[in-house]
Amino acid sequence: MLFSSMLFEQPQTELDRATVEQPECFGDLNLDQIVDAVTAGKQEYNLKPFFYMPLHDVEAVHYRHEIFRALENSALLETIQKFAKAIRAIREHLEQAAKLYYKGQKEKWFLDAVQIYCDAVKQLADDLSQFDLCARGLLAFREFLTNYVNTDSFRALHEEAKQLGADLATIRYTIHIKGNRVQVRKYEEETDYSAEVEETFAKFKQGAVKDYRAKFPNWQEMNHVEAQVLTGVAQMHPEIFSRLANFYAQRQNFLDETIGAFDREIQFYLAYLEHRARLQRAGLVFCYPRVSAQDKHVCADKAFDLALADKLVSKDTPIVCNDFFLKDTERILIVTGPNQGGKTTFARMFGQLHYLASLGCPVPGSDAQLFLFDQLLTHFEREENIENLRGKLEDDLFRVHALLEQATPNSIFILNEIFNSTTLQDEIFLSQEILQKISALDALCVCVTFLDELAALSEKTVSMVATVMPENPTERTFKVERKRADGLAYALSLAEKYQLTFDDLRERLP
């Protein structure tokens, strides 16, 4: 099998990948936060575009699942991480080489970069051969790598770099400083005088004492005195230093393009797994969802909002997980309940799960069956134009209309408190209309609302309610459960708590 990419089995004919833009739904679903968190510290790989390309094909998802699963083998993961670290070091070395001023120094940084490269590539080829791989992507890459390290050109490069490095390492010299005169000579086995001084006073040794060694700034750059010393050293070893100069001149394009691409693409997996590990340490679970482009009976157990979880874990706050499922003709989840009760979080979670599944990633939750959508359409209440209510309603309607225009039966809708800028009657009417349309499309939908009336609209709708603690209605559980919308009970208990019931008010009012 010919290796093409760690991310796609089939060579991509899509538009130039670098020009891919962030999907519309990112802001509403906080996917932008998730991707920021996942790719944090990996800016050099430019991973974000990879997260902007959802897959629509089950096989493509499986291709990535295979690689993810393979990397769950910690030994393999370490192997890859070790390689990534080496490549990163190479980049740093080359950047350093570019910055430096003195020739002998520049050339050495370059030589080191090449040595690291050859060692790392060879090591990776050796290491990968130890693993029993079945992920198609990894198998193809290993085959490529094995061929590459056996090419004459790679071997020659490796040999030359090694020899040059070893030769430089043998050089030892002395510097004699007296006043403003400096003399550089070959080292002649002069004895270590510090050791002699230490030895003389060793008998007084009593245990740990202060370290009086001065700390010297460890600049990568040389000053002109060091550079002159190096000139002296080079004069004493002309052959080695001329080989170094040649090496630098001739070996500029040593890094193989395919290996460079592998290094970048594999970071998509590493980045996601590292992020996942952080949350797993907090006790959260992830799973490989079953995906389908036909079956709309989606479900998930113990799922959570990945963006929120990330924040809560940093604050050491417990995370509430939620379940959902759709059976038979059910397509639309109507989420009601008190403010700040976890409704929006639930809706985002539903959207995130589907989006992450479409990237071929493991998703938050202990088990999930998810739908491979063609479009993930979101409409969240926006803050803008608060002054002009009519304008806002118009804007809302315009946007929802645009969503419906582009929607197909394979789209997913996430609607959050739409039309709340108008009168209750209007809102009920408009919402019902929109839901009817979605229902007619047979598309999947989550709709967050405070309108209980929507909860039992048709056989396609399922009511879910954000619950509160029975004994203290002001305390949220952040659990969203499948049950009949019961806004009234909640309102009553809250009224009692604030002494606003009919009886309370009679007592209180004069």
Added chain:
Amino acid sequence: MKVFLMHRARDFDLNAPLPTNAQDLIQDLELDTLFQAMAGEDEFLLGVARQAVLSGFDNDLDTLRYRQKVLKDCLNHAALVREMYEIAVQAIERERKNYWGITSNYPPSTLHRGREVMQMFVEMLKKLRAIADAHAAQFQSDGFTTLFAMLQRELTDEYFARVQTHLRALKFDDGVLISAQLGNGNKGVNYVLRKPHNSDQSFFERVFASKPPAYTFYIADRDESGARALAELEGQGINLAANALAQSDDHILAFFKMLRVELGFYVGCLNLHARLAEIGEPICFPIVSAAPERKHSFQELYDVCLALNMEQHVVGNDVNADAKNLVIITGANQGGKSTFLRSIGLAQLMMQGGMFVPAETFSANVCDALFTHYKREEDASMASGKFDEELKRMSEIVEHLAPNCMVLFNESFAATNEREGSEIARQIVSALLERGIKIFYVTHLYEFARSMFDKHLSDALFLRAERHTDGTRTFKLMEGKPLQTSFGKDLYERIFGGENPIAVETNGRE
């Protein structure tokens, strides 16, 4: 180089953690008086005395005998011991006064100070060796014999000469020779100070010796950054040697500090001995037995703190409590019960510190820890009741109790009525006895004392504050069964001058 005057094979730890109840011991046994007498005006000696006396529970019998012998030497050669102590003090003072320059992160200044301090230390060490040379033969103890032998063995004339040679060489009059290798980016690394091959040759040999080819360059006079760079290079070269010298100074300083600490303990004992000799109070070296044994017999055991405060001879007691676990002291108020109890505690602490004890003869087993449970003056700020507070303190003591500990009770559990107090005391004491804990209990809880007496315990001893038939006290304790009154009547009579003598039958407390 080790001092080892406190332990046969380890340093005395001036910072070892003290028993958790150290503060109680100091308060209840009035240890500050003892420490003051040992320290005189010397704050440092105060710290040493406090540490040595309070940390004695960790010393084994061999250590105690070792210290007793060293202390006997000290008593025989007080002037010499004080002279050695002064040498240590002076060395430490002069080191402290040799100020660091502006920066210690500059090897030439580290080296400069290092040389000067070493020069001074050499002088002091020579003085110590002179004492060893002249007087070693007159000392008997293992501690001093070993110390003197070590000084003579380690600090030979030949060694001092070698140190002088180094101190001269470390001036680097002939420049600094440094070896190096090529490190990252061909920058010099592993700078090692070297001794030139020809350093031992004569001037003419050096001038005419053939040298390998050198690359020579000069730093121009106006090149300030070059001069700095050169100084840094030189600094890297002499860094280790400067560090070795400065650390050696610290090690020698540590030796002098240890000498000061360990001699300080004995100087403290000399001070105390001088004070007691002035008053004419006796001292003796105690015969120590292992913790599981039950030995406690003495003649003329007196409260050393009382004697020091009164600056006169005080009444001592003769008791044979060998094979006893429980000693209950009852009897007349102001009859010397508390003084006796304190003398038991003080002697125990002094013995376990390796000191002489305030008695004509003294033999006792060591204990693993000593606790005091004294009644405390009512504390106005304390919310909890007095009895509650007593029980709380007892409970804290119990946290730390183990077999072969020793507890001194002084009027404990008397902050309630006699029946309840007695019952508590009886239960506590019985439990402690069962665990092999040695107890001295001063009490006027007649019911308690009587009930213990009625048990006819073979390992219990009952002492009573004696009074003559005319009512005057001897301050001597005699063996005797508990009596019902505490002779508060006497007190009353003395204070009220014999008015209304009928009303006297009290449980008045000391």
